[in-house]
Amino acid sequence: MYANDGFRELDRQECLDLLATVPVGRIVYTRQALPAVLPVDFRRDRDGAVLVRTSASSELVSAIDGAVVAFEADEVDAVTHSGWSVVVMGAATLVTDPAEHARLLRTGPRSWAPAPQEVFVRIDPELVTGRELVGGRTLYGVHLPS
Template sequence: MDANDGFRELDRQECLGLLAGVPVGRIVYTRQALPAVLPVNFCLDRDGAVLVRTSASSELVSAIEGAVVAFEADVVYATAHSGWSVVVMGPATLVTDPGEHARLLRTGPRSWVPAPQEVFVRIAPELVTGRELVGGRTLYGVHLPS
């Protein structure tokens, strides 16, 4: 971290730990040759992969199957001018193994908008980066916690 920029780079374990504590993130992918961003609820799998449960017929599934995507989640404390952001990049694949699908039905994310036929999308955590805004601000002379 540059002493003057107010940011601290997070290591992989810190990033995954922060991701595990939030319920919603955003998938960044390409749709009709343009960037697209979609908020989704998710969870992390044992290996740090991001798991999303969605409708098998969703536009998201057809757009990201086999593509390299980015997944981002963050927490911002606007009053304190602090927070963190984590990005996971890697290929997105559908979970097709029946045993793995059965396991994820028990342990994976729950759909906030259930569909008749749902699938799990796994984003492999090939590159995990993050940073924390640690400079923060004070409110009426009191340093606010991040």
């Protein structure tokens, strides 16, 4: 990071805390040997893992179960040119433990597009990075009012 680029690096805990404030992110995975990005609703679990609830028959489940994926969430204010972005990278696994599945039915993310059979996918946060755009909107070095 350059000292004057307007961004502040976020530490791991700040990143995980910010993930709890937004309902939608994007999974980056490989589909037919090419990168693919899919918006999903999610929830951050108590251990920092990202949880996605989706249809058991979705192409996403078969593509990411057991694979290393990236997950990105952000919040942007276009008026003030401020915001943040967090990226989580780690292994994605299907939740198969019955007790864990039952807990997630009660506390996990709610699907925006319910399906007859839904599953939970957990992304373990092996690498977590983020940055925040600080300083707001400026024009030629002069801060503009919001």
